[in-house]
Amino acid sequence: TQLLEQSPQFLSIQEGENLTVYCNSSSVFSSLQWYRQEPGEGPVLLVTVVTGGEVKKLKRLTFQFGDARKDSSLHITAAQTGDTGLYLCAGEGMDSNYQLIWGAGTKLIIKP
Amino acid sequence: EAQVTQNPRYLITVTGKKLTVTCSQNMNHEYMSWYRQDPGLGLRQIYYSMNVEATDKGDVPEGYKVSRKEKRNFPLILESPSPNQTSLYFCASSLAGRLNQPQHFGDGTRLSIL
Numbered sequence: 001t002q003l004l005e006q007s008p009q010f011l012s013i014q015e016g017e018n019l020t021v022y023c024n025s026s027s028v029f030s031s032l033q034w035y036r037q038e039p040g041e042g043p044v045l046l047v048t049v050v051t052g053g054e055v056k057k058l059k060r061l062t063f064q065f066g067d068a069r070k071d072s073s074l075h076i077t078a079a080q081t082g083d084t085g086l087y088l089c090a091g092e093g094m095d096s097n098y099q100l101i102w103g104a105g106t107k108l109i110i111k112p
Numbered sequence: 113e114a115q116v117t118q119n120p121r122y123l124i125t126v127t128g129k130k131l132t133v134t135c136s137q138n139m140n141h142e143y144m145s146w147y148r149q150d151p152g153l154g155l156r157q158i159y160y161s162m163n164v165e166a167t168d169k170g171d172v173p174e175g176y177k178v179s180r181k182e183k184r185n186f187p188l189i190l191e192s193p194s195p196n197q198t199s200l201y202f203c204a205s206s207l208a209g210r211l212n213q214p215q216h217f218g219d220g221t222r223l224s225i226l
Contacts, residue, residue, distance in 0.1 A: 009152075031212035042116070042202050042217025043155075050212060088154065092211040098143075098162060099170060100211050104154035 002027040002093045006103035014111050016078055021106040023089035024071045029101075030092040032072045034063055037086040037105075079110045114139045118203050118218035125193060126226050133188045133221050135203030141216070142208035144186040145170065146178065148199040149220075155202070161186055162208065193225045 007022045023032065031050040035043035047056050049065035049072060056063045060083075062075040076083055086107050090100040116137045125131055137144065145160035147170075157170030161180040175197055177189040186205075190197060201221045206213040 033212070033214075035215075041219050042204070043215070044217070045214040048212050048214070090155075090215075098160060098168070098211065099157055100215070102155040104152060 002029075002091070002101050004089055004091055004101050004103035006087075006089060006106050008106060009104070010107045010109075012109040012111065013079060015081055018075070018077050019079055019108070020073055020075045021087055021108070022071065022073050023091075023103050025091065026070065028069050028094055030069075030094060032065055032069075032092070033090045033100075034072070034074055035088045035090065037088060038084075043086075043088055079108075081110045081112050084108060084110045114216070116203055116205055116216050116218040118201075118221050120221060121219065122222050124224040124226065127194055128192050131190050131193060131223075133190075133201060133203075133223070135186045135188065135218060136184050137186075137203075137205040137216070138184065139205060139216065140183065141205035142183070143213075144180065144203065144205045145215075146176070146186070146188045147202045147204065148172065148197075149202060150199050158188070158201075190223075193223075195225045198223060198225045 005024050033048045034046045037043040047063045052069045053067045054065045060077045064073050086105045088105045089103045119134045142163045146158040147155040156172045159178040161167045203218045204215045206215045
């Protein structure tokens, strides 16, 4: 069974600080997605990475897919209060059976 | 506006009373699925559907039923709800084919089974 572990589970930092959250597995994934979920809403896709070593930037957010396609990271530069939310990663397994594999999420709170 | 609509948003009911949560999407997506979200456990898939009349079990299907008679609708049915089905439920849709397509989620349905 493929699993995705996200760390840390919870992170609370001051506005303006930098942070990195991780999504790790012992299995290889065909692709990996990052979503952000705000209270009272469903998750919203931020990015999809498909190539080992790929780096994608979305304003202050930088996403990296590991060379071996087993892990991914999300780095936020100069965090803002609007970045507060639950960050979820979801992977397409090599034997996906049409099901995404989801991490449990990192709850991020940015304090003003 | 492209969206996934779930109803109701909130429901408090009692054990054993059948209920249906509706889900409708207006993006002509083939793939639809239901998830439940519980603290510390993330999203767990209940059922998914690749297209009309094609449904399959996810990771936690016990106690749930679904149907896909039309492309746009994918209702979730709890025939005899129990307290362990108290949770936050999400419907999602995406284009068919590879799972690297964006999943579009509804805003969730919070169910409390007393």
